[in-house]
Amino acid sequence: MKIKKICCEHARNLDIVLVLAKLGHYPSKTTVKEAWFLSPLRSETQASFHVSYHKNRWYDFGLGKGGNCLDLVIALKQCSITEALQFLANDQLLTISDLKKPSLSFHKQISKKEKEGINIICVQELSNFQLLRYAKKRGIPKELIRELTSEVHCELYGKRYYAIGLQNRRGGYELRNAFYKASSSPKSYSYFQQDGNGLIITEGLFDYLSLAVLDPELFFTHDHIILNSLSFIQEIIKGFDGYVHPIFLFLDNDPAGDRMTSYLLEHFAQAIDLRYRFYPHKDLNEKLCHVRP
Numbered sequence: 001m002k003i004k005k006i007c008c009e010h011a012r013n014l015d016i017v018l019v020l021a022k023l024g025h026y027p028s029k030t031t032v033k034e035a036w037f038l039s040p041l042r043s044e045t046q047a048s049f050h051v052s053y054h055k056n057r058w059y060d061f062g063l064g065k066g067g068n069c070l071d072l073v074i075a076l077k078q079c080s081i082t083e084a085l086q087f088l089a090n091d092q093l094l095t096i097s098d099l100k101k102p103s104l105s106f107h108k109q110i111s112k113k114e115k116e117g118i119n120i121i122c123v124q125e126l127s128n129f130q131l132l133r134y135a136k137k138r139g140i141p142k143e144l145i146r147e148l149t150s151e152v153h154c155e156l157y158g159k160r161y162y163a164i165g166l167q168n169r170r171g172g173y174e175l176r177n178a179f180y181k182a183s184s185s186p187k188s189y190s191y192f193q194q195d196g197n198g199l200i201i202t203e204g205l206f207d208y209l210s211l212a213v214l215d216p217e218l219f220f221t222h223d224h225i226i227l228n229s230l231s232f233i234q235e236i237i238k239g240f241d242g243y244v245h246p247i248f249l250f251l252d253n254d255p256a257g258d259r260m261t262s263y264l265l266e267h268f269a270q271a272i273d274l275r276y277r278f279y280p281h282k283d284l285n286e287k288l289c290h291v292r293p
Helices: 008-011 017-023 069-079 080-091 130-137 142-148 203-212 230-239 255-267 283-289
Strands: 034-037 049-054 056-059 065-067 118-124 151-155 159-167 173-176 180-183 191-192 201-204 223-226 245-252 271-273
Touching: 017 049, 017 069, 017 130, 017 159, 017 203, 017 283, 056 180, 065 069, 069 080, 130 142, 130 159, 130 245, 142 203, 159 255, 173 203, 180 245, 201 203, 203 230, 203 283, 223 271, 230 255, 245 255
Parallel strands: 201 223, 201 245, 245 271
Antiparallel strands: 034 049, 049 056, 056 065, 118 151, 151 159, 159 173, 173 180, 191 223
């Protein structure tokens, strides 16, 4: 087996908040500039372990010491530099600059078997800096995503994660962050009632959020269904049989979206295909990222 290696400079630049999360430590408080943790180096009841996002440096006020990511791992593991480098290399952690580069691992689909193991620990107001930064990268303002979604902390096979969460009608959550796309059981479509002037159907969480940015007047005066999976089309048809208000369709511009749009147009006389509004882009979020880079 090939032994992975990492240099000291790379290790020093690893994202401290991400490393702490990988080790099971999560901030007690965050702002746009900093995060505060209960110290991972000692026992305490009030968070006095500070991490600066801008400098990517930590400081433990109780110990009066701080440093970079490599210093932190050495202190946590009580190990040598060589051992710390080996630990970081094996964990395949990312530098702050890496977070700006596209990578398949950021959008890894969690398998069906893994989904069954997701356990929701807590749901709270969205405040995590990493999640807000990810939403901003997708074109969604902080105020909007905090209003429409939640911050969900969950556990998968003994490891804790946090994600942007949107609840479905059965109580499960669609989970998104910069590293994975998943859902907790039970899975279903999401349905949100507003003024009842009509119904908007989108495919996923970021399509739903993107429409709120692109056309807030339409968004905030209509009810919403977010499919979360095209497999729920049959449930939608049964649940909204006889619906008398307009149904606006914003499914993807791809073969699957074409088929589902045609299917819904056949079953709902009042359905209107509005995908032309983001053509030639694949979906609403792709258009949003294009017009608001």
